[in-house]
Amino acid sequence: xxxxxxxxxxxxxxxxxxxxxxxxLKEYLNYPRESSKHIELFKHHLNNYDCWGDxxxxxxxxxxxxxxxxxxxxxxxxxxxxxxxxxxLKKQExxxxxxxxxxxxxxxxxxxxxxxxxxxxxxFYDLYPDNSEENEISFVSFNYTRIINNMCYKIRRxxxxxxxxxxKNNIRTVISVHGDTKTGFIFGLNxxxxxxxxxxxxxxxLLKHLIK
Numbered sequence: 001x002x003x004x005x006x007x008x009x010x011x012x013x014x015x016x017x018x019x020x021x022x023x024x025l026k027e028y029l030n031y032p033r034e035s036s037k038h039i040e041l042f043k044h045h046l047n048n049y050d051c052w053g054d055x056x057x058x059x060x061x062x063x064x065x066x067x068x069x070x071x072x073x074x075x076x077x078x079x080x081x082x083x084x085x086x087x088x089l090k091k092q093e094x095x096x097x098x099x100x101x102x103x104x105x106x107x108x109x110x111x112x113x114x115x116x117x118x119x120x121x122x123x124f125y126d127l128y129p130d131n132s133e134e135n136e137i138s139f140v141s142f143n144y145t146r147i148i149n150n151m152c153y154k155i156r157r158x159x160x161x162x163x164x165x166x167x168k169n170n171i172r173t174v175i176s177v178h179g180d181t182k183t184g185f186i187f188g189l190n191x192x193x194x195x196x197x198x199x200x201x202x203x204x205x206l207l208k209h210l211i212k
Contacts, residue, residue, distance in 0.1 A: 005137070005138070006140050006142070009143055011148065015147060019092055025047075028046075038076050039080045042077025046081075056189060059078070060189050063197040068199060068203065082187060104162065107162065111123050111169065134170060135168065138175070139174045140174075140175045141174055142178060143180070146182055186212050
């Protein structure tokens with residue numbers, strides 16, 4: 001059986017990591033003043049948004065304030081934002097302590113269901129008519145951090161068993177949908193229709209930097 005877990009920012013927040021947009025924004029705006037006035041202007045536009053989804057939509061709205069002569073100023077601010085976000089999240093990753101046996105215990109618990117009637121635990125995949133002797137466990141992460149990636153790597157490296165009876169549970173892959181602090185971020189708009197400036201919707205350099 002192939003088992004896939006979807007991991008969102010609630011996972012990192014539950015590890016007491018400060019990965020909310022509002023938490024990053026507070027630190028980003030308090031960075032020492034940049035020598036570039038274009039970056040400072042870019043920062044000014046970010047103040048009124050609460051979450052990561054709002055930020056990406058805000059980028060399209062911000063472009064109403066730019067034109068073909070100043071679009072490079074926007075790109076400069078965008079690249080600075082990505083750079084500072086990477087630094088911030090790597091610092092957050094550094095706060096996490098990888099207690100491997102606890103991680104293994106929690107992961108194994110996640111695979112189990114408590115049967116109230118009989119008072120014992122059994123794996124949820126026993127509910128399905130799949131008699132595989134091996135399960136492949138994968139993760140799809142929507143986070144920019146590599147916490148879940150590193151957890152799975154350490155479990156595999158330590159070869160800690162997640163087996164139940166005769167069934168083996170093997171950690172396979174972690175897919176980082178939006179990239180991460182190691183590979184780089186997939187960050188921006190879905191398509192050019194979200195750019196609130198008709199003169200820039202086909203600007204090749206902007207599209208390269210902004211469209212996912």
